[in-house]
Amino acid sequence: MSEADRLFASPQPPADFTFNEDVVRVFPDMIKRSVPGYPTIVENLGVIAARFAQPHSRLYDLGCSLGAVTQALRRHVRAEGTRVVAIDNSTAMVTRCREYLSAQDSMHEELLPVEVVEADILDVPLESASVIALNFTLQFIAPKQRLDLLSRLRANLLPGGALLLSEKIRFSESQTQELLNGLHLDFKRANGYSELEIAQKRTALENVMLTDTLDEHRARLQGAGFTTVVPWFQCLNFTSLIALP
Numbered sequence: 386m387s388e389a390d391r392l393f394a395s396p397q398p399p400a401d402f403t404f405n406e407d408v409v410r411v412f413p414d415m416i417k418r419s420v421p422g423y424p425t426i427v428e429n430l431g432v433i434a435a436r437f438a439q440p441h442s443r444l445y446d447l448g449c450s451l452g453a454v455t456q457a458l459r460r461h462v463r464a465e466g467t468r469v470v471a472i473d474n475s476t477a478m479v480t481r482c483r484e485y486l487s488a489q490d491s492m493h494e495e496l497l498p499v500e501v502v503e504a505d506i507l508d509v510p511l512e513s514a515s516v517i518a519l520n521f522t523l524q525f526i527a528p529k530q531r532l533d534l535l536s537r538l539r540a541n542l543l544p545g546g547a548l549l550l551s552e553k554i555r556f557s558e559s560q561t562q563e564l565l566n567g568l569h570l571d572f573k574r575a576n577g578y579s580e581l582e583i584a585q586k587r588t589a590l591e592n593v594m595l596t597d598t599l600d601e602h603r604a605r606l607q608g609a610g611f612t613t614v615v616p617w618f619q620c621l622n623f624t625s626l627i628a629l630p
């Protein structure tokens with residue numbers, strides 16, 4: 386099972402955050418203690434997907450990590466003949482994700498079939514899908530690639546389908562930004578992270594996780610051809626959106 390996250394507990398030279406084996410070992414604990422609302426978001430992505438999933442269509446979980454969203458899709462989606470394609474470019478994540486999903490397979494009968502693909506979502510060929518989930522993945526894509534990726538997702542979304550996008554967001558109004566960022570740090574402290582752990586992780590993420598405002602997300606989604614953007618969840622500076630074609 387997964388360990389407690391102590392990755393940034395001792396002093397270390399600054400290095401960019403990567404989704405390597407050390408992160409994989411602690412990832413379920415890390416994401417739950419770092420992302421306010423994460424369990425609620427993941428479970429409800431399954432519930433929301435159930436409304437948009439079409440019979441005999443694909444459901445994508447892009448940047449699947451250990452497959453938390455894929456597992457929620459399997460718990461909630463009942464449309465006949467749907468299958469999940471879960472994609473991540475971290476070898477360590479994909480290896481462990483496959484193990485978790487086969488454990489879920491052995492405990493339940495008649496789960497949606499899942500294919501876990503090790504690939505970069507920026508260059509893997511995508512096919513038509515009724516649901517596409519990007520749960521805290523877009524924030525790790527280089528900003529100049531984000532519009533192209535969303536346009537490609539829009540082009541592959543079936544009519545009546547949905548893109549489910551969760552992100553850490555920033556706020557252009559500085560008082561709001563300071564308040565919600567401060568409250569996020571309080572959330573981490575309340576979950577047992579020390580000042581050193583918080584500071585070292587912040588440095589590690591500085592160059593690799595670049596956040597946008599909600600307005601920037603809306604504008605980009607519209608630019609990619611989505612007509613409707615509905616925020617369905619916000620906890621502090623973390624949000625989840627439903628984008629419709």
Ligand SMILES: Nc1ncnc2c1ncn2[C@@H]1O[C@H](C[S@+](CC[C@H]([NH3+])C(=O)[O-])CC(=O)[O-])[C@@H](O)[C@H]1O
Binds near residue numbers: 404448450
């Ligand atoms: N270009 C890329 N191609 C494929 N995967 C990528 C790429 N860039 C980053 N990733 C992958 O996106 C994931 C982001 S974590 C998602 C959480 C998950 N969705 C969850 O619901 O638990 C978010 C977080 O840790 O805050 C990592 O597994 C990366 O390897």
Ligand SMILES: O=C(O)C(=O)Cc1ccccc1
Binds near residue numbers: 416420553586590594
């Ligand atoms: O820890 C943070 O500050 C975050 O914003 C989220 C996060 C969670 C897990 C891995 C990387 C980033």
